[in-house]
Amino acid sequence: MLRASSAKVDWDSARKQWHVQIHVGAEVIKRHVKDQPQGAADQALRDEAVTVAKDEGYDLDPSKVEIGVR
Numbered sequence: 001m002l003r004a005s006s007a008k009v010d011w012d013s014a015r016k017q018w019h020v021q022i023h024v025g026a027e028v029i030k031r032h033v034k035d036q037p038q039g040a041a042d043q044a045l046r047d048e049a050v051t052v053a054k055d056e057g058y059d060l061d062p063s064k065v066e067i068g069v070r
Contacts, residue, residue, distance in 0.1 A: 004058040007049040010068035011038055018045060020052045022060065029056050042067050 004024045012019040018033040018040070033048045046065045053060035 001054075001057065001059045004053050004060040004064070006064045006066070007053065007060055008066045008068060009033075009045045009049050011070045018048065020049050022049070022053050022056065022058060024058055029053075029058075031056075038070055 002024065004022050006023045008021045008023075010019050010021075011017075012032065015032060016038070018036050020031050020033055022029040022031075029052075031052050033045075033052070036044055036048055045067055046062045049065045050060050050062055
């Protein structure tokens with residue numbers, strides 16, 4: 001499995017969902033997360049980012065996930 005270099009999770013106020021960006025070199029994979037509320041714990045959001053990366057075929061270290069402003 002290829003390794004993603006980093007990820008960022010931000011709250012999308014227009015869609016009222018979390019938005020995950022997985023960075024793999026110059027490539028950026030963007031997905032929305034529907035199962036987490038705005039007040040979700042940071043660890044839950046990191047877990048979601050890792051799950052999104054795995055679904056896309058990438059391995060992601062949870063310590064490389066940045067949580068943005070809510």
